[in-house]
Amino acid sequence: MIRKNVDALAKAGRLSVVLTDEGVAAAQPAFFAAAFGNAPRLTVVRGERAKSVEVFGQVQEFLAQNRITRQGVLWVVGGGVVGDLGGFTAASYLRGIDYVQVPTTLLAMVDSSVGGKTGLNLPSGKNLVGAFYHPQAVHISTDFLTTLPLREFAAGMAEVIKYGLLGDAALFAQLEKTPLTPASPELSAVIRRCCQMKADVVRADEFERAPEGGRALLNLGHTFGHAIEQVTSYTAYLHGEAVAVGLVGAARLSQKLGLISVNEVARIEKTLAAHALPIRLRETLPVTALQAATTRDKKNRADGVRFVVMNALGVAATRSGIDPALVENVWRELGAT
Known part of the structure; x- marks a missing residue:
């Protein structure tokens, strides 16, 4: 299903790029190959450290380096941390591009991928920077839970x-x-x-x-x-x-x-x-x-x-x-x- 959507977007002239973290990338190599082929992919550090201003800048630069326009689509594959990071990046890059959530943890499936809350942590507190910005779609598959610790x-x-x-x-x-x-x-x-x-x-x-x-x-x-x-x-x-x-x-x-x-x-x-x-x-x-x-x-x-x-x-x-x-x-x- 995801690959069909990615291919359809490509035919419409809309480039797909992928954001994930180290843990998901290591656990699901076959999924990424089948779903996204050679689409540009950025893999960030796993855990709450990814919800930082520093990593946020890295994702923004990744989009810019790949010449993503407002017609581009960011596919966010991972748990709640990557979902929050990717969602806020999509909300702010070029003042808003489309993104799709592909939650890979139970927590993300039942909570953070739904509702449109995105954000980053600051040293002073959790989720103090963010925006309400809904994904275009959320793809949930319990197959991901077979490799979840x-x-x-x-x-x-x-x-x-x-x-x-x-x-x-x-x-x-x-x-x-x-x-x-x-x-x-x-x-x-x-x-x-x-x-x-x-x-x-x-x-x-x-x-x-x-x-x-x-x-x-x-x-x-x-x-x-x-x-x-x-x-x-x-x-x-x-x-x-x-x-x-x-x-x-x-x-x-x-x-x-x-x-x-x-x-x-x-x-x-x-x-x-x-x-x-x-x-x-x-x-x-x-x-x-x-x-x-x-x-x-x-x-x-x-x-x-x-x-x-x-x-x-x-x-x-x-x-x-x-x-x-x-x-x-x-x-x-x-x-x-």
């Missing part, structure tokens, strides 16, 4: 569990009862359900401007998770792993606010652990640094840090003005000092 699959499951907790109690109950694996026959249906949920939320609040709720609900667990990533310099945790700990943080905060029960917190932690995800910090991190990182989160507003909490399993809401001491207690329960 199990740790990466588990990281993607954090986002799947997030969807259950924020808006689909039945999905959470399904995952609670039977952990999902790459071989699960229901995997494709779960991916489709997550994409549909995200599309529905984005359609209602594309630019995250709703005063309460809206697209911000998709950030359940991310205020805690982004702080963990920043304090550890994006090297100790995969994004989904940080989100998993963040989901525990959001659950414990919700319980302290009187919204959910201790038993429900335990159910969330048990489900995350059953999917090989961390539920506590792996190493001791300073509370002061973590608290400071939450104040730099891009979702914050004038009334302070904006958290996503759970009113019930499957029902999320945004909440600002939470006592910092309460949040500090949560961090300490997660293992910070």
Whole structure:
């Protein structure tokens, strides 16, 4: 299917170029040959380091060196990091060219490839530079998951569990009862359900401007998770792993606010652990640094840090003005000092 699209674009005089990372390039050489032939390809470093201003410049120069015009198409093949990088590059090069997402990780399939959020990290925080810019298409194939390391699959499951907790109690109950694996026959249906949920939320609040709720609900667990990533310099945790700990943080905060029960917190932690995800910090991190990182989160507003909490399993809401001491207690329960 992809090769037919690439060939059709070529016949219409539209050049295709490809962006990927070292891990995907090494794992899928046959796919690249079959799908893109001799199309120019740039392979960047893998991991969060690729979402930097420096690598962004390299991708821009790659497009310029290949004389890409506004009729060109950037094919972005990889996980969420490459997807964010490629999407922002497409949004800004020549003030916008078309791009297509080909997600190769579970996390990218269910979350980052859908919705049009693109961006880069700065030393001061995650995703502080970016744009809303939708791909022309998203090609999802679970075949990529056959070569995905199990740790990466588990990281993607954090986002799947997030969807259950924020808006689909039945999905959470399904995952609670039977952990999902790459071989699960229901995997494709779960991916489709997550994409549909995200599309529905984005359609209602594309630019995250709703005063309460809206697209911000998709950030359940991310205020805690982004702080963990920043304090550890994006090297100790995969994004989904940080989100998993963040989901525990959001659950414990919700319980302290009187919204959910201790038993429900335990159910969330048990489900995350059953999917090989961390539920506590792996190493001791300073509370002061973590608290400071939450104040730099891009979702914050004038009334302070904006958290996503759970009113019930499957029902999320945004909440600002939470006592910092309460949040500090949560961090300490997660293992910070």
